[in-house]
Amino acid sequence: xxxxxxxxxxxxxxxxxxxxxxxxxxxxxxxxxxxxxxxxxxxxxxxxxxxxxxxxxxxxxxxxxxxxxxxxxxxxxxxxxxxxxxxxxxxxxxxxxxxxxxxxxxxxxxxxxxxxxxxxxxxxxxxxxxxxxxxxxxxxxxxxxxxxxxxxxxxxxxxxxxxxxxxxxxxxxxxxxxxxxxxxxxxxxxxxxxxxxxxxxxxxxxxxxxxxxxxxxxxxxxxxxxxxxxxxxxxxxxxxxxxxxxxxxxxxxxxxxxxxxxxxxxxxxxxxxxxxxxxxxxxxxxxxxxxxxxxxxxxxxxxxxxxxxxxxxxxxxxxxxxxxxxxxxxxxxxxxxxxxx
Numbered sequence: 536x537x538x539x540x541x542x543x544x545x546x547x548x549x550x551x552x553x554x555x556x557x558x559x560x561x562x563x564x565x566x567x568x569x570x571x572x573x574x575x576x577x578x579x580x581x582x583x584x585x586x587x588x589x590x591x592x593x594x595x596x597x598x599x600x601x602x603x604x605x606x607x608x609x610x611x612x613x614x615x616x617x618x619x620x621x622x623x624x625x626x627x628x629x630x631x632x633x634x635x636x637x638x639x640x641x642x643x644x645x646x647x648x649x650x651x652x653x654x655x656x657x658x659x660x661x662x663x664x665x666x667x668x669x670x671x672x673x674x675x676x677x678x679x680x681x682x683x684x685x686x687x688x689x690x691x692x693x694x695x696x697x698x699x700x701x702x703x704x705x706x707x708x709x710x711x712x713x714x715x716x717x718x719x720x721x722x723x724x725x726x727x728x729x730x731x732x733x734x735x736x737x738x739x740x741x742x743x744x745x746x747x748x749x750x751x752x753x754x755x756x757x758x759x760x761x762x763x764x765x766x767x768x769x770x771x772x773x774x775x776x777x778x779x780x781x782x783x784x785x786x787x788x789x790x791x792x793x794x795x796x797x798x799x800x801x802x803x804x805x806x807x808x809x810x811x812x813x814x815x816x817x818x819x820x821x822x823x824x825x826x827x828x829x830x831x832x833x834x835x836x837x838x839x840x841x842x843x844x845x846x847x848x849x850x851x852x853x854x855x856x857x858x859x860x861x862x863x864x865x866x867x868x869x870x871x872x873x874x875x876x
Contacts, residue, residue: 551578706737820834
């Protein structure tokens with residue numbers, strides 16, 4: 536059954552970039568719908584990094600992922616968009632009048648004039664540890680994300696991985712845990728240089744090592760065996776908690792069949808955030824273009840550009856961008872109402 540109403544913009548993906556894009560679409564006075572496939576908004580941050588401190592957003596000294604999502608969600612609702620969670624978009628059809636019909640995996644249909652994809656890496660899940668019996672410990676002390684810092688208080692924590700998230704988790708847990716040991720297959724670590732330097736200063740770093748065996752009692756991992764990839768030497772380490780960050784697998788699902796140009800599993804866009812299909816735009820981690828800035832701050836720039844392009848697509852004579860928020864009459868009315876309540 537087709538949902539009532541034709542929307543100017545449908546934002547697919549309710550992570551930070553999708554939420555801010557939805558807010559800005561309201562500033563441009565576009566009838567907006569946001570669709571998220573998971574039950575909750577916030578995307579990867581909600582799923583994997585709710586307690587991670589974010590410090591790469593201008594003017595924000597530091598904020599947890601959960602608090603950032605909370606504020607973005609409140610901001611996104613400023614102009615009363617339609618927000619739908621738990622629906623996975625799969626099929627796309629174009630009508631004779633140029634509008635789109637979006638069909639979900641469970642049969643819901645959404646009608647829209649333009650689409651902005653802010654789907655990140657798509658439907659994602661952590662790459663799980665490929666060791667015998669690992670799944671047995673997933674409900675105890677084997678973790679694929681750091682959801683609550685207090686879980687690790689006064690624990691001897693081993694982190695396996697060397698990407699940005701592994702580095703950040705190590706730094707976040709240093710003041711909580713009894714000890715932090717990080718093993719990585721290579722000498723080089725991902726992430727910002729300062730964060731890597733801080734981790735190396737405060738944590739026990741073992742490279743080039745990989746996990747080879749988990750030794751447990753009842754349902755808890757008590758020891759792990761690690762192997763030096765250069766010498767072949769094996770060592771046993773006592774652990775209270777194991778955190779595995781070996782990457783995330785993403786999948787765009789049915790969107791892969793839309794005919795969008797892809798490069799390195801990302802949608803190719805130009806400087807206006809336009810894809811190769813007229814009326815479909817994209818922003819955030821889902822896109823690639825020269826000199827792409829892979830930060831939330833970069834996505835906060837791309838989302839409004841995509842909205843401005845959508846507005847121009849719908850109304851060629853419209854202004855190229857919205858006025859500043861301090862001059863936006865409708866936004867000032869909303870903020871004024873908040874102050875009086």
